[in-house]
Amino acid sequence: MKICFVGGGNIAQAIIDGLLKSQLPPEEIVCIERNQEKIDLFKSQKITVASFECLSEDIFDLIVLAVKPKDALVVAQKIEDLAPHSNILTVVAGIGISKYPTSASIIRSMPNTASAYNKGITALYAEDQEAPAFKNACTLFERVGHIMVMENEDDIHTFTSIIGSGQAFLFQVLNVYLGELKAINNGNDEHAINIFQDFVSSLGDLFGKERDFEMLINKIKSPGGTTQAGLESLEDSKIDSIFKDAFRAAKERSIQISDEN
Structure with missing residues (x-):
């Protein structure tokens, strides 16, 4: 070719x-x-x-x-x-x-x-x-x-919001994680980044093995534990709606750009 x-x-x-x-x-x-x-x-x-x-x-x-x-x-x-x-x-x-x-x-x-x-x-x-x-x-x-x-062809707008822009949304979230890790790593940012790289890589490995997020979550959380408390806080903050709103905004902008060209 x-x-x-x-x-x-x-x-x-x-x-x-x-x-x-x-x-x-x-x-x-x-x-x-x-x-x-x-x-x-x-x-x-x-x-x-x-x-x-x-x-x-x-x-x-x-x-x-x-x-x-x-x-x-x-x-x-x-x-x-x-x-x-x-x-x-x-x-x-x-x-x-x-x-x-x-x-x-x-x-x-x-x-x-x-x-x-x-x-x-x-x-x-x-x-x-x-x-x-x-x-x-x-x-x-x-x-x-x-x-x-x-x-x-219009489905490309949805794809753009999820895959094209979606990487940046996840990077934004992961950057919060990295910031918290740096804060407890005694100023050694390079060490924190190396740890974080393995942490992120392990997420893909775990999903590749299990392919079920609910099951993966259940393996980590326990009733009344720290994970449960954090998950409830995320639910109270309407984390699902936050991401869906981001997808919707990206899709709408994709349509606008298409109309402008």
């Missing part, structure tokens, strides 16, 4: 890192990028850096549109002019398929930066989900993690 990335920002770099870790040969990847620092990075990974003209000179299975939202439609039209009827895989947030050049085959995706570690979660949608290009897009993202195929 030959892939051309148009734009080499954080998401593109994460996907590329994951693809290389999955043993995709760097010769299969081309990147169009102007930033010299990023160009140097790609070259150090043995990735070809090219100009837009390569789109008319070579045939790519997928052209990954990875520019800023404000530039996406202009760049997509440039791709269309140079390579009519190409297969464009967009990772640009907030722009619906209907707004792109009509003759191109557009596949919309919403990946996250965990793709760099082959633990990404990517939402995918296309109007024709039986097309070879869509199958190629699924294969690409399966190399860097998990995929979720959306039946409706």
Whole structure:
């Protein structure tokens, strides 16, 4: 599979890192990028850096549109002019398929930066989900993690709020934990961070083994104990509603951004 990335920002770099870790040969990847620092990075990974003209000179299975939202439609039209009827895989947030050049085959995706570690979660949608290009897009993202195929394009807004933005919500909570741990660690922040890293890693290990949060909680709490007291405090604070409100706000903003573009 030959892939051309148009734009080499954080998401593109994460996907590329994951693809290389999955043993995709760097010769299969081309990147169009102007930033010299990023160009140097790609070259150090043995990735070809090219100009837009390569789109008319070579045939790519997928052209990954990875520019800023404000530039996406202009760049997509440039791709269309140079390579009519190409297969464009967009990772640009907030722009619906209907707004792109009509003759191109557009596949919309919403990946996250965990793709760099082959633990990404990517939402995918296309109007024709039986097309070879869509199958190629699924294969690409399966190399860097998990995929979720959306039946409706609007479902991407919900996915964005849970997976895309949701990581930051959990980071916000975990930062509170880290702050409390630092406070009792005699000013040795590095030691606290190392302990915390293992603590967070153990959560994933425990869930991977049990896969039932209620059972995991019950293994920790006991009637009238400290855990029970803390859980009741969280319930009194309506922790469920707090997170659901955050998901709702992120989804509404995703819809607004889509309407603005």
